[in-house]
Amino acid sequence: MEVFVVSLLNGLVYGMLLFMLASGLTLIFSMMGVLNFAHASAYMVGAYFAYTLSLYVGFWVALIVAPILCGLLGAAIEMWGLRRVHKNGHIAELLFTFGLALIIEKAVQMTWGLIAVPYRIPSGLDFPLFDLWGTQFPAYRAFMLLISALMFLSIWLGLTRTRIGLVIQAALTHPDMAGALGHNVPRVFTMVFAAGTALAGLAGVIGGNYRVTEPGMAFSMGPIVFVVVVFGGLGSLTGCFIASILMGLIQTFAVVLDYSLADLLEVFGFVVTKATPGSEFLMVTLPRIAALLPFILLVLILVLRPRGLLGTRDT
Amino acid sequence: MRFVRTILSAAAAGLVALAAGAMQPAMAQPTIKIAYTDPLSGPFAQVGDANLKQMQYIIDHINSKGGALGRKFELVPFDNKSQPSDALIALKTATDQNMPFIMQCSGSNIAAALIDGINKHNDRNPDNRIIYLNCGAVATELTNDQCSFWHFRFDLNVAQKAEVMVRALPKTTTKVYLINQDYLFGQSVQRDVGAFIKKLRPDIQIVGDELIPxxxxxxxxxxxxxxxxxxxxxxxxxxxxxxxxxxxxAGIESGIDLNYYTFYAHLAGGPTAIGPGGENRVYAVMSFGENIAPEIGNKEAEAWTAGFRAKHNFDFSAAVFRTIFEHVQAAINKAGSVDATKIAFAMEGQAMKDFLGYDTLMRKDDHQIMTAYYVGVFKKGVKYDAEKTGLGWSTAATIKMDDVQQPTSCKMRRPRI
Incomplete structure (x- = not known):
C-alpha cells in the first residue's frame, strides 16, 4: 500500500512534467508538421534562463519571465529560420531543428559552462508537504502538479473555448481555407511555435531545479518526449495528456515490480532454469528495463495503431 | 577583431621563435612530450577539459622544479570523443611523433583498446616504444588478466575502491542497498562490493541489488x-x-534516513546536485580532497593547491595527478634517457612519497599504483568548499597504501632489453 501510493504520486509528478514538455511539441507537430528536435533545447534554455534570473530577481519573477523569453526565442526561430526552410519540405525542417538543437546545446555550454549550475528550489517551497509512512512528499512536487494542471486547463480552454483557439484549430486542419478567409496563417504558425517553446521553457523553469540543470538535460529528455507525442496521437491534447501520465506511471511502477518473464511463465507452470534456452533474456527483471518500456510501447503503437492513442490522422 | 589580433600575434611569435631557433641552434632542449587523450568534445567534454587544466598546472610546477634531464614536459591534447577508435588515432599520431608517453583517464573500454594497440606497436617497433599512463580507467582486469608491461595505472582499481568503501561502512550499518549502472563498470562494482561485504562484513545484509540502464x-x-x-x-x-x-x-529530497556511499559524488556536478541537504549523509571514495592538506597541516601542499583555485576558480580535485608526473620525472632521471623501455623498467617497483607525504608504490607485479586513499564526507565548515556550494569534503577516513594491497593474477611479460 505504502509503495503503491508513493509510486502513484511520483508517477503523477513525472507524468505531468512530461506533459508540460510534450504539450508544446504536440501543438507544433500537429500544426506545422514539424518534428521539432530543438523542443527539448527550449526546456534546457528555460531552466538556464530561470537560474540566471533567479540570481537577480528571484524565482517567482523567473517563473514568469523565463518562459516569455523562451517564447520570444521561439518566435524568432520560426520567423527567421523555420519559415524560410519550410519551402523546402519537411526533411529540411527536420534537419534545421536538429542542427538548431546542437547549436543551442553548444551555446549553453559556452555561456554557462560544462558542469551543472546550482539552480535550487526556492526556499519558500523547500519543505516537506506531508509525510507518507516516513517518506516525505516535498511541497515543490505538489507545486509542479499544480502548475501543470493549471497549464493543461488553460490550454484546453484556450483551444476549445476561445476565438483564437478556433482559428488555430481551423489552421490546423484546413490551412488554405483559413488563409482564404482572411486569417494570417503564418502569424498563427509563429504564435503556436512561440507558445510551444514558451511551454517547454516553463517546463524547464520548474523541472530544472527539480532535476539538475546541466547541458545534457535536453539530450536526456528529448527521446521520451517524442514517445509521448507519437503515442498520444497527433493533434490531440487529451491524447498527449493521457500518454504523459501513462508513461510516468509505467516507468515508476516498473521499477518497483521485481518480476521477469520467467515469473510470468511460472504462473502457467513452466519453470525457467539456467538451462532453459534464452534464460538470460527471460530472467531480466522489469526494473532493469523500466526506462526502455516507453520505447517498446512506441514500437507497438506504431505497428498496431499508427495514428496514436487519440490521433485524428495517420503519422 | 580579437581573433584576428590573436592570429597576428601568434604568427609574430612564431616568426620570432623561428628566427631565434635559426640563430641559436640546439640551445633549448626539446621538450618531453606526453600525449593526453580524453573526451574534449561531446557530452563528457567537461571531464577532459577539467583534467587538461589541472594537468597543465601540475606540469608547470614539475617544469619549474627542473623537468627531467634538464628538459621540460609538454602536454599534447587529443580529443577522442569517448571513442576507442579515436583514441587509437591519437596513439598513432603520438608514436609517429616519437612521444614516449600517452595518457588517458576516462573509460576502461578505451583503455583496453589502447593497451592492445600499444602492445602490438611496441612489439613491432622496438626503437619507438610508448608507455601508457592510466590516470583513471579503473576496470580491475586491466592490471590482472589483461595486464601489460607498458601500462601503468595511477588510480586504484574497482576492487580496491570497493574494499575501501566496504571498510568505511560503520559498525552500526547492517543493511545496505546496491544500485549500479548496467554495463561493464557498474557490473564489476556490483560484483566487487558484494564480494567484499561477504568477506569483510558478514554481518551486513544486502537488501537490494539493482542494475539500472x-x-x-x-x-x-x-x-x-x-x-x-x-x-x-x-x-x-x-x-x-x-x-x-x-x-x-531524489533521495535527499524525499527526506529518508539513508547514507550514500559513492565512488564519484565528489566529481563534476556532484556537489552542486547534492546541495546542503546532503550534509553528513554523502560519502565519497576519493583519491584526493583539497581539505586533506590543511587537515594534516601540510602548509606547502595547501599553498600549492590553493594556487590552482586562485588561477582557475574551480575545484582542484585531480591534484593527485601530480604523483603521476613525479613518478615519470623520477623514472626518467633514473633511466637517464627518454627511451620508453628504460623508463618502464625504472618505473616499475618505484616507491616515493606523494606531495601530501604519504607513501606510494608502483607495484612491479602488475603496474598498479599503491597509494593512500580517502573517504570524504560532505559537510559544512570545511576550509575549501566544493563547487561553491558552501559545503565540502572533509576526510572521514584515510586508508594507507598497505591496506589497499590486493593479490593480482597478472603474469607480466617483460621485453628483453
Missing amino acids: LGKIQDFSPYITKIKASGAQALLTGNWGPDMNLLIK
Whole structure:
C-alpha cells in the first residue's frame, strides 16, 4: 500500500512534467508538421534562463519571465529560420531543428559552462508537504502538479473555448481555407511555435531545479518526449495528456515490480532454469528495463495503431 | 577583431621563435612530450577539459622544479570523443611523433583498446616504444588478466575502491542497498562490493541489488521508494554523471534516513546536485580532497593547491595527478634517457612519497599504483568548499597504501632489453 501510493504520486509528478514538455511539441507537430528536435533545447534554455534570473530577481519573477523569453526565442526561430526552410519540405525542417538543437546545446555550454549550475528550489517551497509512512512528499512536487494542471486547463480552454483557439484549430486542419478567409496563417504558425517553446521553457523553469540543470538535460529528455507525442496521437491534447501520465506511471511502477518473464511463465507452470534456452533474456527483471518500456510501447503503437492513442490522422 | 589580433600575434611569435631557433641552434632542449587523450568534445567534454587544466598546472610546477634531464614536459591534447577508435588515432599520431608517453583517464573500454594497440606497436617497433599512463580507467582486469608491461595505472582499481568503501561502512550499518549502472563498470562494482561485504562484513545484509540502464532514468523517486521499503541504512553506488546526481538528489529530497556511499559524488556536478541537504549523509571514495592538506597541516601542499583555485576558480580535485608526473620525472632521471623501455623498467617497483607525504608504490607485479586513499564526507565548515556550494569534503577516513594491497593474477611479460 505504502509503495503503491508513493509510486502513484511520483508517477503523477513525472507524468505531468512530461506533459508540460510534450504539450508544446504536440501543438507544433500537429500544426506545422514539424518534428521539432530543438523542443527539448527550449526546456534546457528555460531552466538556464530561470537560474540566471533567479540570481537577480528571484524565482517567482523567473517563473514568469523565463518562459516569455523562451517564447520570444521561439518566435524568432520560426520567423527567421523555420519559415524560410519550410519551402523546402519537411526533411529540411527536420534537419534545421536538429542542427538548431546542437547549436543551442553548444551555446549553453559556452555561456554557462560544462558542469551543472546550482539552480535550487526556492526556499519558500523547500519543505516537506506531508509525510507518507516516513517518506516525505516535498511541497515543490505538489507545486509542479499544480502548475501543470493549471497549464493543461488553460490550454484546453484556450483551444476549445476561445476565438483564437478556433482559428488555430481551423489552421490546423484546413490551412488554405483559413488563409482564404482572411486569417494570417503564418502569424498563427509563429504564435503556436512561440507558445510551444514558451511551454517547454516553463517546463524547464520548474523541472530544472527539480532535476539538475546541466547541458545534457535536453539530450536526456528529448527521446521520451517524442514517445509521448507519437503515442498520444497527433493533434490531440487529451491524447498527449493521457500518454504523459501513462508513461510516468509505467516507468515508476516498473521499477518497483521485481518480476521477469520467467515469473510470468511460472504462473502457467513452466519453470525457467539456467538451462532453459534464452534464460538470460527471460530472467531480466522489469526494473532493469523500466526506462526502455516507453520505447517498446512506441514500437507497438506504431505497428498496431499508427495514428496514436487519440490521433485524428495517420503519422 | 580579437581573433584576428590573436592570429597576428601568434604568427609574430612564431616568426620570432623561428628566427631565434635559426640563430641559436640546439640551445633549448626539446621538450618531453606526453600525449593526453580524453573526451574534449561531446557530452563528457567537461571531464577532459577539467583534467587538461589541472594537468597543465601540475606540469608547470614539475617544469619549474627542473623537468627531467634538464628538459621540460609538454602536454599534447587529443580529443577522442569517448571513442576507442579515436583514441587509437591519437596513439598513432603520438608514436609517429616519437612521444614516449600517452595518457588517458576516462573509460576502461578505451583503455583496453589502447593497451592492445600499444602492445602490438611496441612489439613491432622496438626503437619507438610508448608507455601508457592510466590516470583513471579503473576496470580491475586491466592490471590482472589483461595486464601489460607498458601500462601503468595511477588510480586504484574497482576492487580496491570497493574494499575501501566496504571498510568505511560503520559498525552500526547492517543493511545496505546496491544500485549500479548496467554495463561493464557498474557490473564489476556490483560484483566487487558484494564480494567484499561477504568477506569483510558478514554481518551486513544486502537488501537490494539493482542494475539500472546507463543514463536513461529521468526520475529516481521510485527507486527511493523501493530503498525505503527495503529498510536499508546505506546506499552503495558506483554511478557517475546524471545517474548519480539524480539518484542522490531524489533521495535527499524525499527526506529518508539513508547514507550514500559513492565512488564519484565528489566529481563534476556532484556537489552542486547534492546541495546542503546532503550534509553528513554523502560519502565519497576519493583519491584526493583539497581539505586533506590543511587537515594534516601540510602548509606547502595547501599553498600549492590553493594556487590552482586562485588561477582557475574551480575545484582542484585531480591534484593527485601530480604523483603521476613525479613518478615519470623520477623514472626518467633514473633511466637517464627518454627511451620508453628504460623508463618502464625504472618505473616499475618505484616507491616515493606523494606531495601530501604519504607513501606510494608502483607495484612491479602488475603496474598498479599503491597509494593512500580517502573517504570524504560532505559537510559544512570545511576550509575549501566544493563547487561553491558552501559545503565540502572533509576526510572521514584515510586508508594507507598497505591496506589497499590486493593479490593480482597478472603474469607480466617483460621485453628483453
